[in-house]
Amino acid sequence: xxxxxxxxxxxxxxxxxxxxxxxxxxxxxxxxxxxxxxxxxxxxxxxxxxxxxxxxxxxxxxxxxxxxxxxxxxxxxxxxxxxxxxxxxxxxxxxxxxxxxxxxxxxxxxxxxxxxxxxxxxxxxxxxxxxxxxxxxxxxxxxxxxxxxxxxxxxxxxxxxxxxxxxxxxxxxxxxxxxxxxxxxxxxxxxxxxxxxxxxxxxxxxxxxxxxxxxxxxxxxxxxxxxxxxxxxxxxxxxxxxxxxxxxxxxxxxxxxxxxxxxxxxxxxxxxxxxxxxxxxxxxxxxxxxxxxxxxxxxxxxxxxxxxxxx
Numbered sequence: 233x234x235x236x237x238x239x240x241x242x243x244x245x246x247x248x249x250x251x252x253x254x255x256x257x258x259x260x261x262x263x264x265x266x267x268x269x270x271x272x273x274x275x276x277x278x279x280x281x282x283x284x285x286x287x288x289x290x291x292x293x294x295x296x297x298x299x300x301x302x303x304x305x306x307x308x309x310x311x312x313x314x315x316x317x318x319x320x321x322x323x324x325x326x327x328x329x330x331x332x333x334x335x336x337x338x339x340x341x342x343x344x345x346x347x348x349x350x351x352x353x354x355x356x357x358x359x360x361x362x363x364x365x366x367x368x369x370x371x372x373x374x375x376x377x378x379x380x381x382x383x384x385x386x387x388x389x390x391x392x393x394x395x396x397x398x399x400x401x402x403x404x405x406x407x408x409x410x411x412x413x414x415x416x417x418x419x420x421x422x423x424x425x426x427x428x429x430x431x432x433x434x435x436x437x438x439x440x441x442x443x444x445x446x447x448x449x450x451x452x453x454x455x456x457x458x459x460x461x462x463x464x465x466x467x468x469x470x471x472x473x474x475x476x477x478x479x480x481x482x483x484x485x486x487x488x489x490x491x492x493x494x495x496x497x498x499x500x501x502x503x504x505x506x507x508x509x510x511x512x513x514x515x516x517x518x519x520x521x522x523x524x525x526x527x528x529x530x531x532x533x534x535x536x537x538x539x540x541x542x543x
Contacts, residue, residue: 236541237541237542238315239311239315239318239322240401240537240541241538241541242319242322242323243319243322243323243325243326243402244326244394244397244534244537244538245534245538246319246323246326246327247322247323247324247325247326247327247328247329247330248326248330248530248534250323250324250326250327251327251330251331251332251333252332252333253333254327254333255333255334255337256331256333256334262328263325263328263406263409264328264409264413267295267299267409267410267413268413268417270295271291271295271413271414271417271418272417274291274295275291275417275418275428278291278428279418279424279425279428284427284428285427285428285430285431287428288418288427288428288429288430288431288432289430289431292411292414292431292432292435295410295414296407296410296411296414299403299406299407299409299410300403300404300406300407301403303325303402303403303406303407304403306321307321307322307401307402307403321402322401322402325402325405325406326397326402326405328406328409329393329397329402329405329406329408329409330389330390330393330394330530331385331389331390331393332386332389332390332526332527332530335381335382335385335386335389335390335526336382336523336526336527338360338361339361339378339381339382339519339522339523340519340523341357342354342357342358342361342374342378343375343378343516343519345357346371346374346375346516347516351370351371351374354371354374355367355369355374358374358377358378361378361381362377362381363497364377364495364496364497365495365496365497365499368496372513372514375514375516375518375519376489376490376491376514378519379483379487379489379491379514379522380480380483380491380492382483382522382526383447383451383479383480383482383483383522384476384479384480386447386451386479386525386526386529386530387440387443387444387447387448387475387476387478387479388412388440388443390526390529390530390533391443391446391447391450391529391530391533392408392412392439392440392443392444392447393405393408393409394530394533394534394537395442395443395446395533396408396439397537398537398540398541408439411432411435411436411439412436414429414432414435414436415429415432415433415435415436417429418432418433419432419433419436420433437473437474437475440475441474441475443475444475444476444478444479445468445475445478447478447479447482447529448460448464448468448478448479448481448482449464449482450529450532450533451479451482451483451486451525451529452464452482452485452486453532454525454528454529454532455486455525455528457482457485457486459485459486459488460481460482460483460485460486461485462485463481463482463484463485463507463508464478464481464482464485466481467480467481467484467505467507467508468481468482470505470507471492471504471505471507472502472504472505477507480492480507481507481508483522483525484507484508485508486521486525487514487518487521487522488508488510488512489508489510489511489512489514490506490507490508490509490510490511490512491506491507491508492504492505492506492507492508493506
């Protein structure tokens with residue numbers, strides 16, 4: 233079998249299977265935590281005084297360049313030694329780059345906690361995975377929030393990393409994860425981050441433009457949902473984010489439900505447009521269908537990459 237194919241395929245398959253089996257155990261060291269530590273310390277040092285926009289942009293560029301260069305030169309060095317070392321290294325970081333199993337586990341925990349321990353426990357468990365305030369949410373709003381998170385993070389946490397792996401291997405994949413981490417930490421419109429995190433937020437919008445739309449398309453393909461296509465075209469562009477609305481619209485169409493609307497973030501009510509037309513109650517067992525969508529889209533994406541590198 234062609235060596236170039238194996239260099240891409242083996243880490244991809246091994247990393248995918250590791251994520252499927254292990255998820256993200258809390259005891260396991262994770263590079264994203266290191267990214268977060270570096271970003272946090274850099275932000276506290278630089279985000280003061282004048283030129284906040286420039287300093288935030290430079291920080292973003294430098295950190296992304298460092299991550300890309302580290303992984304690029306490390307894997308080249310490992311390939312020059314022996315391919316086994318490269319396969320182990322690359323497989324581990326593909327595993328770190330994917331977050332589907334942990335995303336599904338956390339979502340199931342919220343649903344199970346809500347069903348077995350009640351509303352207050354469900355609100356508290358949801359607060360672990362969403363940014364909105366959960367103290368006043370109803371059972372249906374909790375389930376809706378989980379599905380919104382699943383659809384958005386299917387793009388950010390699974391398909392986008394795979395997309396950049398297909399383009400540039402582990403270096404591009406991990407650089408994407410740095411961009412995504414920067415956005416999640418400093419890409420807010422609050423007074424503190426408005427200028428300092430603006431470049432990171434815009435860069436995140438750019439790198440997620442194609443993956444978000446690809447995710448939405450794959451979601452409707454694996455479910456054969458014509459309603460999903462209609463919702464993507466009708467509601468995908470109405471979200472405040474230029475990207476998040478597309479996978480959310482796809483899932484709302486697949487389930488024929490409604491997402492969006494007002495929510496409270498950091499004490500402020502944020503009115504988001506509704507995505508969908510049917511404000512129905514979401515049942516507990518509907519999580520199984522959404523989990524199928526996530527798994528099916530991930531498998532199809534992995535297969536697409538394998539087919540592309542065979543051509």
